[in-house]
Amino acid sequence: xxxxxxxxxxxxxxFVLPILxxxxxxxxxxxxxxxxxxxxxxxxLAAIYDALGNGAGATELRNGxxxxxxxxxxxxxxxxxxxxGGIWLLFLGVGGLVGMxxxxxxxxxxxxxxxxxxxxxxxxxxxYPGAATVARSFFDAKGAFTLDNYAVMTTPSMxxxxxxxxxWLVVATGGSVILGLVIAGLFDRxxxxxxxxxxxxxxxxxxxxxxxxxxGFMYAWEPAGQPQIGLLNAIVTxxxxxPIPFFTTSPLNIAAEMVIMVWLQTGFAMxxxxxAIKGVSTEIIEAARLDGAGERQLFFRIIVPSIRGSIVTxxxxxxxxxxxxxxxxxxxxxxxxxxxxxxNRMFHEMFQFFNDGRAAxxxxxxxxxxxxxxxxxxxxxxxxxVER
Amino acid sequence: MANRWRAxxxxxxxxxxxxxxxxxxxxxxxxxxxGSAAPSGPAAVPTVPTxxxxxxxxxxxxxxxxxxxxxxxxxxxxxxxxNFQASLADFAKATGINVQVDSVPSSHETVLKSRxxxxxxxxxxxxxxxxxxxxxxxxxxxxxxSKFMDPNKLKTDYPATIGLVSANGGVWGIPYKADVKSxxxxxxxxxxxxxxxxxxxxxxxxxxxDKIVADGSNPWCISAGGPGDATxxxxxxxxEEVVLKTKGTQYYNDWISHKVTFEDPGIKxxxxxxxxxIFFTPNYVYGGPQAIINTDQKTTMDPMFNxxxxxxxxxxxxxxxxxxxxxxxxQRASGQPSKYIVGKDVGIFPFPTIDPNQNxxxxxxxxxxxxxxxxxxxxxxxxxxxxxxxxxWIEAGSxxxxxxxxxxxxxxxxxxxxxxxxxxxxxxxxGFDASDLMPGAVGAGTFWTQSVDWVNNDGKNTDxxxxxxxxxxxxx
Numbered sequence: 001x002x003x004x005x006x007x008x009x010x011x012x013x014x015f016v017l018p019i020l021x022x023x024x025x026x027x028x029x030x031x032x033x034x035x036x037x038x039x040x041x042x043x044x045l046a047a048i049y050d051a052l053g054n055g056a057g058a059t060e061l062r063n064g065x066x067x068x069x070x071x072x073x074x075x076x077x078x079x080x081x082x083x084x085g086g087i088w089l090l091f092l093g094v095g096g097l098v099g100m101x102x103x104x105x106x107x108x109x110x111x112x113x114x115x116x117x118x119x120x121x122x123x124x125x126x127x128y129p130g131a132a133t134v135a136r137s138f139f140d141a142k143g144a145f146t147l148d149n150y151a152v153m154t155t156p157s158m159x160x161x162x163x164x165x166x167x168w169l170v171v172a173t174g175g176s177v178i179l180g181l182v183i184a185g186l187f188d189r190x191x192x193x194x195x196x197x198x199x200x201x202x203x204x205x206x207x208x209x210x211x212x213x214x215x216g217f218m219y220a221w222e223p224a225g226q227p228q229i230g231l232l233n234a235i236v237t238x239x240x241x242x243p244i245p246f247f248t249t250s251p252l253n254i255a256a257e258m259v260i261m262v263w264l265q266t267g268f269a270m271x272x273x274x275x276a277i278k279g280v281s282t283e284i285i286e287a288a289r290l291d292g293a294g295e296r297q298l299f300f301r302i303i304v305p306s307i308r309g310s311i312v313t314x315x316x317x318x319x320x321x322x323x324x325x326x327x328x329x330x331x332x333x334x335x336x337x338x339x340x341x342x343x344n345r346m347f348h349e350m351f352q353f354f355n356d357g358r359a360a361x362x363x364x365x366x367x368x369x370x371x372x373x374x375x376x377x378x379x380x381x382x383x384x385x386v387e388r
Numbered sequence: 389m390a391n392r393w394r395a396x397x398x399x400x401x402x403x404x405x406x407x408x409x410x411x412x413x414x415x416x417x418x419x420x421x422x423g424s425a426a427p428s429g430p431a432a433v434p435t436v437p438t439x440x441x442x443x444x445x446x447x448x449x450x451x452x453x454x455x456x457x458x459x460x461x462x463x464x465x466x467x468x469x470x471n472f473q474a475s476l477a478d479f480a481k482a483t484g485i486n487v488q489v490d491s492v493p494s495s496h497e498t499v500l501k502s503r504x505x506x507x508x509x510x511x512x513x514x515x516x517x518x519x520x521x522x523x524x525x526x527x528x529x530x531x532x533x534s535k536f537m538d539p540n541k542l543k544t545d546y547p548a549t550i551g552l553v554s555a556n557g558g559v560w561g562i563p564y565k566a567d568v569k570s571x572x573x574x575x576x577x578x579x580x581x582x583x584x585x586x587x588x589x590x591x592x593x594x595x596x597x598d599k600i601v602a603d604g605s606n607p608w609c610i611s612a613g614g615p616g617d618a619t620x621x622x623x624x625x626x627x628e629e630v631v632l633k634t635k636g637t638q639y640y641n642d643w644i645s646h647k648v649t650f651e652d653p654g655i656k657x658x659x660x661x662x663x664x665x666i667f668f669t670p671n672y673v674y675g676g677p678q679a680i681i682n683t684d685q686k687t688t689m690d691p692m693f694n695x696x697x698x699x700x701x702x703x704x705x706x707x708x709x710x711x712x713x714x715x716x717x718x719q720r721a722s723g724q725p726s727k728y729i730v731g732k733d734v735g736i737f738p739f740p741t742i743d744p745n746q747n748x749x750x751x752x753x754x755x756x757x758x759x760x761x762x763x764x765x766x767x768x769x770x771x772x773x774x775x776x777x778x779x780x781w782i783e784a785g786s787x788x789x790x791x792x793x794x795x796x797x798x799x800x801x802x803x804x805x806x807x808x809x810x811x812x813x814x815x816x817x818x819g820f821d822a823s824d825l826m827p828g829a830v831g832a833g834t835f836w837t838q839s840v841d842w843v844n845n846d847g848k849n850t851d852x853x854x855x856x857x858x859x860x861x862x863x864x
Binding site for chain 1: 497498501520523615616617618619620674675676678679681682827828829832833836837840841844856859862
């Protein structure tokens, strides 16, 4: 060997990572294939058993008995591995690839790399179904193109439904926000503030359906002369009146249902507005007091305008929840006593009348109704950004 | 049309088998209560060869389908669920197939639709109405059972009902369990104590109601079927019963197909003259008309059990034959079999005739629809189509089979089933529940909601209600 000549070994580390990455990618693809196939876990384990010479175990697995639990555990491990590890690899790999580009290109593409998967998921599970729903609303139950699904919005029963939604929007939202604001203002300086607020906030933890069942008992009706199990009717009959069937009397039933919604949402409004009120700078309040402002003037002239952004946020959030209202109406009356709402009607059209087109039209209508509220929310958000 | 005519006039044939052995034996021997009867004697499986390839294979000694799972989604719960599971138990043991029953009591149709449309349907699903079965079949989601079950045998076994689930050359389900709806439940001993006689005509029914009112009580407990979303179906049953008994089965079938509209005088009379008379005559209904739409269907008959049934607060309830002791207040509360025996304490009489020439009865049937095609699923569907598929339920005294091959002596010893069979055998015609056959938007929609509205308005807005139902009929 010639003196001074060194054996040249190309440093292997440059290729190790990419090769490992490719191997891992292959494993992920294989994992996804196993996950997609029905009985993938069982077949994989059966194949492993076959390779290990355990033919009997393999046959058992394929027949639906044998080591099913092991197969399921393998499937779970693959799912977690692909889900967590695969995504991590994806970001690592694509980030590495983009990192090798020229700086100008890199800066342009790298943000898209990180946002890309989320955008794809949003497009698949939000944009595509949304567009498909709007498209579906133009076809009738047999598949023919029609504008009928929108034309029926003018029938008296639909007008009643739309009227009910407007009532819900105005009264339930207004009630929750105003009540939340008043309570937030009143609780601002009492002694056991946290305890009091907890009681108001607690209903928010209950689902809409649970709340409807609870209030169903509050409003329960028994024939006159029988013991009343509903609290309200017990009071009414105790004072000498006739029991009132709250849920079957229109329009009282809409009010009764809205009470449930207000009961749930007031806590949310109160918490947000209370935090906002506490955020108003004390200097302004002191200055106002020095100028001789009374408590009421202080509240309505100083505090409320200062927290306007929060009020708008709360109002839009509650408004969207109110526009979508379904659970309360479905559980209490099924919408059968002139208190039907759009979401409830959409449910019936879809699942009982097998009229997907009309259900899609109602969903589209709801979507259009929510758009202005969303716009208000965004505008408010942007204004808050500017103010900061 | 021929389908409907055959179906409604021949549900009688399906259940008439029951009449043959039972008509002379009127004394209830065993306690005819529902709830699982102890299986006695041979296992409730058909003898091989059954004529069905997959079923014969499944019952073979080598149990080729052993270990496989077949899942069935049903809306039955409580006593009905227990009886269904009992009917499957011997089959599961004999074949080794793991038959898994998913009970989804509320929102069964919603869950089912989501599963079907989402691509992961149950293997078999139970539906109480034929209309959605045909709707799913039109979408191509249902397996045509005539491909592996002889359609001629099906026609022979189910002359009354197979037509309702057949369309476009295919058979899309197996009628499994039938119910008679023309039944009124009453407290036997209290009637005897007061000297009341079971009415057989409409005039006698009204006279009895007036007498009970005069004696200071309310004759009827009525519930619309609520609460919430289910409200309304019982009102439609009342209307259908009256239409059948005043206008006959041909008119009834024309009404289902919309040849006769809701605004026809015959339907209007059913509302105003007959059902309205029961619902709105002062003091007829316990709690008044408001109670009809505010009472839960589970607790409707509770006032009848007042003071151990010695001082009932209401005396009659019209409810189908699937009703039973698991609805009685003491069994509901304790979970133990009720101490009130159907046949000794609680009786059933046929809904009285109105027009003596129109002694028709109303019935309905559940369908088992197949959604996945595998050999073991075929075996289960074939088993459900044999009489043994319902045997334990029949023996528990709670089910009637639409299969004409069902041995008549299975019904012996059950007071309720004997009453049902008498109704069917004496009926001149049978009508299948109309709201189950009308298009969904009406049959599960406006017919219910408008009937509820009619009761909520004390029956004063009949014309508006009938017009609204007619207007909602989907364009064909």
